[in-house]
Amino acid sequence: MGSVVVVGLGYVGVPLAQLAVERGLQVVGLDTSERIVAGLNNGSSHIDDLSDDDVAAMLTGGFRASSDPAVVAAADTIVICVPTPLDPAGGPDLSMVRSAATSIAPHLTSGSLVVLESTTYPGTTDEVLRPILEELSGLSVGTDLALAFSPERVDPGNPQFGIANTPKVVGGTTAECARRAEAFYAQLTEQVVVARGTREAEMSKLLENTYRQVNIALVNEMVRFSHELSIDFWDVIRLARTKPFGFQAFYPGPGVGGHCIPIDPNYLSHRVEEQLGYPFRFVELAQEINSGMPRYVAQRIQSLLNDRALPVNGSTILLLGVTYKPDIADQRESPAIPLAQVLISLGAHVSYADPHVPDWVVEGATRVDDPGAAAAEADVTVLVQQHSAFDIEDIAARARCLFDLRGVSTHPGVERL
Numbered sequence: 569m570g571s572v573v574v575v576g577l578g579y580v581g582v583p584l585a586q587l588a589v590e591r592g593l594q595v596v597g598l599d600t601s602e603r604i605v606a607g608l609n610n611g612s613s614h615i616d617d618l619s620d621d622d623v624a625a626m627l628t629g630g631f632r633a634s635s636d637p638a639v640v641a642a643a644d645t646i647v648i649c650v651p652t653p654l655d656p657a658g659g660p661d662l663s664m665v666r667s668a669a670t671s672i673a674p675h676l677t678s679g680s681l682v683v684l685e686s687t688t689y690p691g692t693t694d695e696v697l698r699p700i701l702e703e704l705s706g707l708s709v710g711t712d713l714a715l716a717f718s719p720e721r722v723d724p725g726n727p728q729f730g731i732a733n734t735p736k737v738v739g740g741t742t743a744e745c746a747r748r749a750e751a752f753y754a755q756l757t758e759q760v761v762v763a764r765g766t767r768e769a770e771m772s773k774l775l776e777n778t779y780r781q782v783n784i785a786l787v788n789e790m791v792r793f794s795h796e797l798s799i800d801f802w803d804v805i806r807l808a809r810t811k812p813f814g815f816q817a818f819y820p821g822p823g824v825g826g827h828c829i830p831i832d833p834n835y836l837s838h839r840v841e842e843q844l845g846y847p848f849r850f851v852e853l854a855q856e857i858n859s860g861m862p863r864y865v866a867q868r869i870q871s872l873l874n875d876r877a878l879p880v881n882g883s884t885i886l887l888l889g890v891t892y893k894p895d896i897a898d899q900r901e902s903p904a905i906p907l908a909q910v911l912i913s914l915g916a917h918v919s920y921a922d923p924h925v926p927d928w929v930v931e932g933a934t935r936v937d938d939p940g941a942a943a944a945e946a947d948v949t950v951l952v953q954q955h956s957a958f959d960i961e962d963i964a965a966r967a968r969c970l971f972d973l974r975g976v977s978t979h980p981g982v983e984r985l
Contacts, residue, residue, distance in 0.1 A: 570594070570755070573643040575668050577604050577633060579615050579898070580685060580720040581649035586618060587731050587756050589629040596643070597633040598672075608633040616724050616896040616924075640675040645683065645752050648672075648697075649720065652686045652835075659838045660689055662696060669697050673704030680707075681714040681748045683738075687773050689839035693717040693766040694741060709741050716740040716749035717766040719773030725896040735759040739769025774836040778851060783818040785854035788861055791820035791985055795868075802975040802984060820985055822952055822973050823861040823903025825892025862907040865973065865985070869911065869948050872969055872983060878947055881915030886946035888939055888963070889953025890922045890930075897924040904952045908933050919946070923957045943967035951976070 571594040574585045581597065588595045599605055607614055609632060611624040640646055650664040665686055676682070682701060684693050693716070698709050709715045718738045723729060736757040740746025746762050753760045763769040787805070794801035801820065809817040834855065837848040870880050890904035891897060899905070908918050908930045920928055921939035928935065936942040940963050943949040949967040951960060954974045964970045964979035973985045 570644045570752070571642060572596070573598050573640050573646045573672075575599075575646060575648045575672060576650035576664075576686070577601075577608065578649065578651065579617070579724055580722050581647075582608075582613075582615055583617055583722060583731055584647060584649060584685075584720075584756075585631060586622060586626055589626045589631050591755050593755070595626075595629075595631045596639045597631065598635070598637060598639060599633065600635060600667075602635055605633040605635050616898060617722075617730075637671040638675050640672045640680075641677055643680065645681045646672055646676070647683045647685055647718075649685045652688050654834055660835045662688065662692065665692070665697065666700060669700040670704060673701045676701065676705040676707060676713060678707060678712045681716070681745075681752060683716045683718050683749055683752070685718055685720040687719060687777075687835065688770060689774070689835040690767040690770040691839070692770060693739075698741065710745065714740070714742075714745040714748040715766075716745050717769045718749060718753065719769060719776075721773075721776075724898055725893050731757060733758050735761050737761050737763055737769050737772055739763035739766040741766055771836075778836060778854075780818075781824060781858065782850055782854045783816075784821075784824055785857040787818045787820045788823075789857050792864060795985075800984075819975065820973075821861070821903070822865045822907055822985075824858045825900065825902040825904075862903050863910055865907055865950070865971075866910040866914070868983075868985070869950065869971060870914075872948055872971060876947075876969075879915075880911070882917070883947040884917045884919065884945065885911050886936070886939070886942050886949040887918065887920040887933075888922075888943075888949060888951045888958060889955050890920050890925055890928055891953055891955075894954050895924070895956055899925065899929060902953075905930055907950075907952065921958075922953075923955060939963055940966050943970070 572588050573596045574581045575598045577597045577599040585595050585597050608623055611620055613620050613623045648668050650668050653661050655661040684697055698715055702709055707713045716738055721734045736753045738749040740749055750760045750762055791801045805817055808815055837851040840848045873880055873883055887904055891899055892902040911918050912932045918933045919936050920933050921936050943963045944966045948969045948971055950971045951974055954976050960977050961979055964977045964982050970982045972982050975984055
C-alpha cells in the first residue's frame with residue numbers, strides 16, 4: 569500500500585484524494601487553509617463534486633487533512649494541486665506553486681516522487697519547481713527524487729468523466745521519473761499516457777484549453793454578426809453538427825468562465841511573448857472576443873429595452889444562473905459577474921436567481937427565490953446559465969421579455985443570443 573500527500577485541497581486535490589483512498593492508498597491532504605482542513609476532518613465538503621457523505625467515506629478509509637507540511641516526510645508520493653491564477657498584469661502567478669514547493673522541500677526523503685498537477689506554462693516543472701526542491705531538500709532530481717508533471721483534467725459537474733476514466737498524461741524529468749509517475753497513476757486511472765518530457769505534458773494541457781477558447785471565440789463572433797444579418801445561428805449550429813466528420817459543435821454564450829479556459833491559454837501566450845518575443849495572436853484575439861461578450865450582451869439588453877421605450881437606468885434586470893457551468897456552485901471567472909457589473913454601472917436594478925448560489929460576489933445585486941414570479945416583474949429576464957432546476961418554458965411564458973443566452977427555449981417571442 570502506497571502513501572500519498574495531496575497538496576492543495578480544492579476542485580482538483582480533493583477528488584484526487586478521494587480516488588486514492590478508494591484505491592487503498594494511505595492519503596493525507598495538505599492545505600494552508602485551517603478552515604478547509606477542519607471542515608474536511610469534520611466530514612464537510614466544500615466542493616460541488618463531493619458530498620459530505622463522500623468525505624465521511626474518505627475519513628473512514630483513513631484520509632485526514634493537515635496544515636503541517638511535515639506530513640510529507642512519511643509519503644511515497646506528493647502531488648501538488650494548488651491554484652495557478654493570472655497576476656494583475658495578465659501573466660502567470662506561480663506564487664502558490666513556489667510556496668507549496670518551499671514548504672514541502674525540507675521534508676522530502678530520498679526515493680520520493682513529486683508530481684505537479686497545477687496548470688502552468690511549459691518549463692515550470694524543470695525551471696521553477698526543480699531548483700526549489702533540490703536546494704531546500706538537499707536531494708537531486710533523477711537520483712534521489714523523482715519529479716514529473718501530470719496535467720489535471722478535472723471537469724466539475726461532469727457526470728460521465730472523472731479522474732478514474734479520463735486518460736492521465738504524465739511527463740517525467742527523466743525516463744525513470746516518468747516510469748515512477750506512470751506506475752503511481754496506473755493505480756488510480758484506467759489509462760496513463762506518457763509524454764516525451766515535462767514540457768510536452770505541460771503544453772498538452774494548454775493546447776486542450778486553447779482549442780476550446782479559440783473555438784468558443786469563433787462562435788461568439790459568428791453569433792454577433794449573424795444577429796445583424798438576421799440569421800438564426802443556433803439553427804446554423806444544429807445543421808452543421810449533423811455532419812458526422814470534420815466538425816465539433818461549440819456554442820456561443822455570454823463569455824467563458826471557470827478555472828481553465830479564461831486563464832490557461834494566457835499562460836501560453838505569456839510564455840511565447842517572454843521567450844520568443846512575439847505574440848500568440850490566436851489566443852489574444854480569442855481572449856479579446858470572449859472577454860467582450862458580457863458588454864455585448866449588455867448592449868443587446870439595452871436594445872431590447874429601447875424597443876419598449878425603456879432606459880437601462882432604472883430598469884429591472886433579472887439574471888438566471890450566475891455560475892460558470894450548469895448545476896454547480898462554482899463562480900470562478902463566471903461571465904455573469906462582469907455582465908452584472910456593466911448593467912449596474914448603467915443604472916439598472918439587477919437581481920439574480922440561482923439555486924446553487926445563496927450569496928453572490930456582485931455588490932448591488934439582490935437575490936430572488938422564485939424565478940418565475942421575478943421574471944413576471946422584471947423588465948428583462950436573462951438566461952445566463954441553464955440550471956436543471958429552472959423550468960425555462962414556464963419562466964418564458966411569464967416573463968415580460970426573456971433573453972436566452974443558451975439557446976434552450978423554444979417559446980415564441982423569446983430573444984436568443
